[in-house]
Amino acid sequence: MSNDADVLQIQDLQTSFFVDDGEVKAVDGVSLDIPKGKTVGIVGESGSGKSITSMSVMRLIRNPGRIKGGSIHYNGEDLLQKTEKQMQKIRGNKISMIFQEPMTSLNPVYTIGQQISEVIQIHQGLSKKDALSKSVEMLELVGIPSPKDRVKQYPHELSGGMRQRVMIAIALACNPELLIADEPTTALDVTIQAQILDLINELRRSLGMSVILITHDLGVVAETCDYVAVMYAGKVVEYADVHTLFKEPKHPYTVGLMNSLPRHDMDQDELNVIEGNVPKPGEMPEGCRFAPRCPFASDICTNELPDLMETEDGNQVRCWIYSEKWDGDPEVNVKNDYQTARSQ
Amino acid sequence: MAETTIKEPAAKKPANPHIENAKNIFKRLKKNKAAMAGGILILFFILVAVIGPYFVPYTAAEQNVLNKLQGPSAEHWFGTDQLGRDIFSRIVHGMSITLYIGFFSVFIAAIFGVIIGIVAGYYGGKIDTILMRLMDVLLAFPGILLALAVVTILGASLNNVILAVAVFSVPAFARIVRGSTLAVKELEYIDAVRALGAGDSRIIFRHILPNVFSPIIVQATLRIATAILTAAGLSFLGLGAQPPKPEWGAMLSDGRNYIFEAGHVALFPGLAIVIVVLAFNIFGDGLRDALDPKMKS
Incomplete structure (x- = not known):
């Protein structure tokens, strides 16, 4: 499904951390295409490898981590083949990133203006004065009132939401083609969350960039994404457009995630959970990684790892239930039968 | 960093946190009476070093052998030495x-130590191991012994003493800066600037260095005391400043x-050393408490 309309194509990305106990495969064969001008969400619980995937795209994996294999094509060029110097020209310029913690992502000793100017000076070689006036423009763009005064302020004088806006201003200062937002709203309260997401979406439309939105919040995904990749234990288990994903989730894990959301249309005393935990990196099951927690798991699931298969509607799912080799109940409907299967 | 108050943007000129911070440090320093006394003494010493020589009645080398080894008097406040030189004047001349x-x-020492520490802490791995083991080797020697070795190799002179002490x-410096660098480089804003395309040297000098500055200042103040003491020790052994320099x-x-x-000949220079070293030490201690309130407990 890769074509010219994709700004980024991740193929079979493998990123591992080499620790004393051996190799930890944080990202294990992730393939993902980011279409131009669209927002792709990556969801998954902690440790599923979503942040490591994005850090791999930026080539910011630090020791003892290493990108072991695969390719990341950005406009036809493999980022994994670039030198560090070439990557520095891409980071913050063509591909930008927003981090989770706006409170700590700004250097406390420099003013907002200095920090926005810095990225402009690095990539566009503007003079200090021009960079500063561009900084004012950027602050205006991200909706910060009285930007002329704000550029002279220091990070500790701004609230969390303001700082995240500043981070966005910094990230967008050089008109990147791709913005990676790593849980940009997790540290913010709900009303500010909505504002920041709206802002990102609005800027995506007006600047025509693509966005990778990493989150564990399905509500955020439903609101903002065009496509969604669900990750589990270092692998993509389902990739679908956002409507299909919420209407017809296919992978039992996705269904489990949806089920565990609190519903306001049902009277619930307890939230549904997915039993068990993500397998520890050293103890990955041989077959499907979700099999130990999956209410539908059959023999083939525990023994063989399924591929990411294309379904009839053009989406992808990594589950034996949708293959011809499925040896469990042939009539199973994951979405409808999840609760009954779980209680058995 | 805990406070997140937003000030009215237009109404008030944004406060420069460096100045605010300096004010806070000074406030905390003022509470520490001993440290303030140390600081004032240091300022006084600097003043004496700069203008003192113009006010004392004798030059450092002026001899009057007929008047040698005199005790303190109105004429010679600290007495005279074995060549009849005025000890008070010599001490004032020696201050500089x-x-x-x-x-x-x-x-x-700070320049080299900071560079070594920041590079070791930032790059880690083999570079860190090599640099820090080298530092450990230097640390394994008692300071004065190492300085002795350096001066013996290079020859006895004031500049070589400086080099040896450095x-x-x-x-x-390397150790303290490495420690702070290790902490600072894990902070998210360092990742953030790297994600913006900043290179290593920009990250090290523009983003890490300003954030590891306070331990450097404290260390420098305390080290001055040690340096003065060691240099005096070397001169005492005849390996430092050569006569007739009033070291x-x-x-x-x-x-x-x-x-x-004539005990006063040794007493007054000794007292001078003690007071100067003490002033730097208590000022350094107070500065540490003021710069890092968390360390006090």
Whole structure:
């Protein structure tokens, strides 16, 4: 499904951390295409490898981590083949990133203006004065009132939401083609969350960039994404457009995630959970990684790892239930039968 | 960093946190009476070093052998030495030498130590191991012994003393800066600037260095005391400043021979060393408490 309309194509990305106990495969064969001008969400619980995937795209994996294999094509060029110097020209310029913690992502000793100017000076070689006036423009763009005064302020004088806006201003200062937002709203309260997401979406439309939105919040995904990749234990288990994903989730894990959301249309005393935990990196099951927690798991699931298969509607799912080799109940409907299967 | 108050943007000129911070530090420093006394003494010493020589009645080398080994009097406040030189004038003249050694050797040590520490902490791995083991080797020697070795190799002179003292002060800076760098480089804003395309040197010098500055300042103040003491020790052994330079350690050494018949010859230079070293030490301690309130407990 890769074509010219994709700004980024991740193929079979493998990123591992080499620790004393051996190799930890944080990202294990992730393939993902980011279409131009669209927002792709990556969801998954902690440790599923979503942040490591994005850090791999930026080539910011630090020791003892290493990108072991695969390719990341950005406009036809493999980022994994670039030198560090070439990557520095891409980071913050063509591909930008927003981090989770706006409170700590700004250097406390420099003013907002200095920090926005810095990225402009690095990539566009503007003079200090021009960079500063561009900084004012950027602050205006991200909706910060009285930007002329704000550029002279220091990070500790701004609230969390303001700082995240500043981070966005910094990230967008050089008109990147791709913005990676790593849980940009997790540290913010709900009303500010909505504002920041709206802002990102609005800027995506007006600047025509693509966005990778990493989150564990399905509500955020439903609101903002065009496509969604669900990750589990270092692998993509389902990739679908956002409507299909919420209407017809296919992978039992996705269904489990949806089920565990609190519903306001049902009277619930307890939230549904997915039993068990993500397998520890050293103890990955041989077959499907979700099999130990999956209410539908059959023999083939525990023994063989399924591929990411294309379904009839053009989406992808990594589950034996949708293959011809499925040896469990042939009539199973994951979405409808999840609760009954779980209680058995 | 805990406070997140937003000030009215237009109404008030944004406060510069460097100035605010300096004000806070000064406030905390003022509460520490001993440290303030140390600080005022240091300022006084600097003043004496700069203008003192113009006010004292004698030059450092002016001899009057007929008047040798005189006790303190109205004419010679601290008495005279074995060549009849006025000890008070010599101590005032020697002040600039002492401070010069202290400041300059620590300055050199800080530059090298900071670079080594920041590079070791930032890059980690093999570079860290090599640099820090080298520092450990230097630390394994007692400071004065290392300085002795350096001066013996290079020859006895004031500048070589400075160099020797600098060499053994480098590891102290390297270690403290490496520690702070390790902490700062894990902070999210360092990742953030890297994600913006900043190179290593920009990250090190523009983003890490300003954030590891306060331990450097504290260390420098405390190290000046050590440097002065070591330099005096070297001069005492005849390996530092050469006669007739009024270096305090050398004066102490002169007085050693007359310690029973004219104790004041050794007493006053010794007292001068004690007071200067004490001033730097208590000021450094107070500065540490003021710069890092968390460390106090």
